[in-house]
Amino acid sequence: MNIGLYRTVAAMRTNQQRVEVISSNIANAETLGFKRMLHVAHGSRNWAQHPSHEQVVTGTTLDLQQGILMHTSQEFDLALEGDGFFLVESPDGEVMTRRGMFSLSAEGVLTTTDGNPVLWDGSRGRIDPGNGRVLVSGSGEVVQNGQAVGRLRIVAVESDADIEVDPNGRYRLREGKEYIDSDAMVQQGALERANVQTVDELVELIAAQRSFEMASQTFRLISESYQRLHR
């Protein structure tokens, strides 16, 4: 059988995946703190020795580029500028997030929208709900009424590959990796938007569609030439 037939199928499959990844990015264009996924495809090593349909290897990586900050003027909306994450204690372990839409519980604990407590450097800082405005400095120091409350834990990772995306789209540190210090600046009263540029995604989408189309046209050409051969 013609090896090209399998190759066109591999190309179609790759571009189908590309469309799926792009669709997910586009759907999350308004998700705060969302980081887009990149679809990567490359030829496999020693490709001539492998079955044709396994000659393309596809994968996804996170694009951690900074998203645009949106000003909200809310006291507990915190955005990060630069590489880094807030740490959050979820029921199933620590997660990293750049979605700084926090709120204060009645007990004075800073929590995420899911109700999970935000982690602090050292012991958890307690903010008195009825005791005036809270100021958060660029380095994450929290001050209320001139009194230091503590410092928020902000971490970075050595490489983007150290981050694991769990099924719920939350970021976790891969096993065996460690956090490093972050030089990100905290902006109070702002939130980070998704780093999805819909125009770029649209271009990618069309490119993927055309590649898919070309592959399917090629498939048809090959299959038609077989038909002619058999006549």
Add this chain to the structure above:
Amino acid sequence: MIRSLYTAASGMKAQQLQVDTIANNIANVNTAGFKKSQLSFRSLLYQTYREPGLPLANNQNDVTGLQIGSGTEVSGSRKLMSQGLLELTGNTLDLAIEGPGFFQISLPSGENRYTRNGAFRQDAEGRLVTAEGYRLTDGVAIPPDSLGISISSQGEVFSLGPNNTLAPAGSIRVHTFANPTGMKAMGGNYYAPTAASGLAETRLAGEQGAGEIKQGYLERSNVETVDELVQLIVAQRNYEVNSRAIRVSDEMLAQVTQLVQ
């Protein structure tokens, strides 16, 4: 292939809800004491086809892994409790709170509700009530022979008697919450406390972080029409892009079916 159809559809649904929220904000641009809502989204389940670093079928290690998300969903909405502009009305019973806090209203059922709409009036017994006739819980009652009402920024109510003497007629308290964005909007500009907002703390106006009371002012809605319009345009464009993704997926499907003829 079918996956991206659903992914993009989830994006369209989310944008539709976003437009609904913006429309409600814009509709309430002239509602006294109205607080705008904001939707927030989160990404839906990620499917992991291959863990990073696992060997592939052809005996090579791959560092990237393959994970594909399946769209977005609304994770929740919140009321932005920022201060609205204070508008001078000159009505003695128009009250605005400058700073955090709410007026406490008692429903006929006995439940308490909270509002920042301070357009009060008097009922037959001289008590302060809202436009709907719900009573202010502070039990302020103005004597029938009163010639005028004066309310201090601390919420002390004085009534001007027939012989030009000021007599105290009770005081209006401000009620604060640990997390006012967590309150539940009940319609009619009333809010109810929830587990997320915490319980109401009764405060003297202007103390312990509570706002001051301004007589003769009403708090306008904190909706900025321009901001909402910009958001509306963004939502519409996102809707369009998502629908484009659906079309592309559909066209690709059509090509596949053409192959099998």
